[in-house]
Amino acid sequence: MVSRSGPGYAHHLSRFAQTLGLAGVLVACLTVFGLGGGQAAQTGVTAVASAACGPVQYEGSARAQALIVSDLPLRGASSKRSQQMNDAIRLVLRAAGWRAGKRRVAFQPCDDSDPATGLWSKSICQANATAYAADPSVLGVVGTYNSGCAEVIIPLLGDAPGGGVAMVSPGNTLVCLTQPSPECNGGEPSSLYPRRHNYARVVPNDAYQGAGLAVFAKQRGLRRMYVLYAGGDPTSLGQARTFRGAARKLHVKIVGFSAWDVSASSYVALMRRVARTSPNGVLLAGLTEENGALLIKHKVAVLGRNKGKVKLLAPDGFAQQSTIDLAGSAARGMFTSVPGRVPQNLSGPGRRLVSELRKVAGGTVELYAPYAGQAAEVLLDAIARGGSRASVIAAMLKTRIRDGITGSFSILPSGDPSVGPITVSVARKSFVPVRELHPGAGLVRAARHG
Known part of the structure; x- marks a missing residue:
């Protein structure tokens, strides 16, 4: 079983906060995609070949060995929320020393929104998923926010070479992604997983x-x-x-x-x-x-x-x-x-992450930012336990979190979290x-x- 001990994460985050010093140092490091802008050539991983993705980011002392990506709408009314979600992922990676166990992990943020509307786009979601699947460096995806985009991406990642790519959503709430319901008109959820179940979420469904x-x-x-x-x-x-x-x-x-x-x-x-x-x-x-x-x-x-x-x-x-x-x-x-719980109501590691996010954002922390951090934690734990893409998926579906960023929960066989506060x-x-x-x-x- 994969487990995350709250004190362990809290120790990493506390040490990170001390190292960070003034919030302005962190803010100064922000680019349009967030902290830093590591080059793929310096990280040792292959950047996802898509114009929708920003630069690979990595701050480890040795070459990275794996890549996680985020897939979020970075334009339109959701842009502020999505940027904070990416900030949370980077903060979690920094707190972990850019490592998942012994494996060094880099990060690449990607955009699934249409430039004209700011809404998620089916064609962009398809193109992104195809690019993730084709890049052997990618061991996991944090995303999506929009459930419709997830319906597009899940089966494409499930069919990826190497046993599929794990996907953990911090924001999808559509019931049909994980459970049958009268509203599921296309045979969901079974139709989303023709080869393997490769998806989990850390928020309760609708x-x-x-x-x-x-x-x-x-x-x-x-x-x-x-x-x-x-x-x-x-x-x-x-x-x-x-x-x-x-x-x-x-x-x-x-x-x-x-x-x-x-x-x-x-x-x-x-x-x-x-x-x-x-x-x-x-x-x-x-x-x-x-x-x-x-x-x-x-x-x-x-x-x-x-x-x-x-x-x-x-x-x-x-x-x-x-x-x-x-x-x-x-x-x-x-x-x-x-x-789930709003940022103000989180405790322990969640409260400390929200404090760091508030420094970065310069104000209110959006709801899904801590959940993006929790999704990244689930992926890092799974990567630490698994070696191949297939074993990362298997580890993800056995996740058990104790005193994590958003509390204590496990991932059920459906891919849903075991708790459902609203x-x-x-x-x-x-x-x-x-x-x-x-x-x-x-x-x-x-x-x-x-």
Whole structure:
């Protein structure tokens, strides 16, 4: 079994913090892709041959022997979050001395977003996965953030030479990546793993999030909910369905269930239609990047402030600072859920990593940054235990974490973490946590079946 002892990581991070000195030293080392910019020729590994990838980064004293890459959207509204996720990966590598056991490991950040839209792109995800699979230096991928991109990448990495490439996600929440559900229309999850299961995640899936949000809605006295989801986005539809399934079990009435057009220039008519159902709560399942800011503004314009009679709830696609920045005062008072614990609630190694990230970021630490650090830890442990690509995958799927960055958990055979806390926050100048929920197994099952 792979294990990570909290004190061991804490020792590395504490030593790193002492070595680091002033935060400005670290900030001065940042490039557009983060710390440093090691050259592949100096590291001893082969850089992934893709224009979507930045330079190989490595600060070890001898030539690197393996490479891990990140696959995240580095443009658009998600750019700040993704940059912090890469910062967390580098901090974890530095704390570990750029080693996984006896093996020296380098890092290369890659971008899966479309330059024109800032959203993940199927063609870029395919191209990235093909490049990772073809590079024998790559033993693991930290990513993706977007579940749709993961659906593209997982089978391509599973078919990679050498027994496949391990992939650990710090942000995917789509149920179908790991478990069957009525929303899985393409034979998922089995169809994603035609040769081998090569995927794990360190965040709870959307069934936990839907269940947690439904519990929160009932606790707030919201008995009539209207559910909106981003049209054309299967992940958003999945999140909407998980909330609906859990809400029904809790006897919260769903008074409407419909899509919003992500390219619309106005949502006033949509919100008037919502108003006619007399809800006391609206759920938005989607992404800020899917015209979410305008949607929030027009909800407030038609249905009133979020602190008023009609509350506004949303899962993690809206739980980022860009939502508040783009929607302005209209976002104030809305509630968002996130899978796992928010940075403010982490303890031990997680709290220390958040402290270092705050120095790098110069402000608020985004939710998924510590989870990216945890995903990197899982990969480093797996690489330390395994030699080949296939053995790294096998070790990853036997992971057991004790007192890690995000707490204690194991990776289940499905690839899911064994624990599923959900945190709900309220939008003020930033998102402030108000409650941590632990939905029961029965309610999670109801959410999964939509």
